[in-house]
Amino acid sequence: MADTAKSELTPILLTQTSAEQPASFENCLLSGQQPVRTAAVEKPSAIVIFVRDPDASEAIHALDPTRQMRSGFFSQSSALRSIALDIGTSMRMLWPIPKRFVEPQRQRTALLFDASVDASASTLGLPWFVTREYSGRYVDEPRMFVDAVAVAGLRAMSESRRRAVVLILSSHSDRSANDPRSVRRYLADIGVPLFVWSLSGPRPDLAESWGEVEDVSSTAGLRAAAERLRANLNLQRIAWVDVDPLTALRLRADPRCGMAAVARLGM
Known part of the structure; x- marks a missing residue:
């Protein structure tokens, strides 16, 4: 029943603004x-959907330059769980290289963005997760980062969980149909927090299009960004x-x- x-x-989605909570939330929300x-x-549990270039070389260069996370020793070490998120949080990668499906009878083309299986964010750390390789073909495929962020936001919203979308910027060109400001506003409209991370250092030049961009070009930067993400989810x-x-x-x-x-x- x-x-x-x-x-x-x-x-x-709500966010907690005060430690003082009422005994009942009746009459707290207004139309x-x-x-x-x-x-x-x-x-409830939380989902974080990441959008990252299928080519992991930029992430590896910034966060795993010695490639220790691909060694047998690393897979058995506590470093695998470094910079983890809280228990009850899952991570998913949405790849910005959509498959195109054409419906001739309806004269319509659909784009389907592939996603990874969910990973436990408390068991597997962010350095390991964001440096994973994409298993499919991608070398000549056009990237659509902005459109993928919009899809990630809609998917996150549909799951009735605490949520966030993280865009990891890339040096590859973007062939999206939408622009960053419009998609950023779209996620704000539907109630999905968006975080934008840079693997190449500070990006003040992107403030007008993407808003605040966090520098995750080092382990220390990634740890600070992860803490902000964790704090946001914890209040939801x-x-x-x-x-x-x-x-x-x-x-x-x-x-x-x-x-x-x-x-x-x-x-």
Whole structure:
């Protein structure tokens, strides 16, 4: 019965703004000036979807220049778990080289972005994960990083979990149909936090297009970026509300409840 009731509700992402929490979250979320029914506020598992060039050479050069993470010794060592995220967090790689499917009868072309299987972010550390090689063919394939970020955001949102998308910048050219500012706004609208990481040092030149870019060109930089990602996920909650999905993206939280809605649609 509980699962049936929950399936009729809409999940939205909240972030905790205060350590002071009310005994009940009823009347904490508003549609316009009207409170909406909130059935539950939970802290479920988390998913982080990464978008990275299938060519791992830039990541390896920055984070594993001696290639120790490919040695037999490393696979047995505690270094495999260095810079890990919290228990209950999964990582997934979404590759920015889509497969193209043509439907002649409908005169439509669909792009499908391949993804890795999920990995435990508390068992496998970020240096290992972000330097993994792509197993498919990619040498001559056009990259579509921006479009992949949009797809990653939609997939993360659809899973009703705490979430984030991480774009790892590349020197390869981008053949996306969309532009960074539009996709960054799209993720903000649907309530998916976006983090942009650079393997080549600071990128102030990208501030207007991608916003803040974090320097992960060293282990210390990656550790600092991981801590910010971990802190963001730790404050996230999922609320189940009795409104339709579009209305849910426009809800606002009463600041007295110590929570804020992450989605910014209409703002």
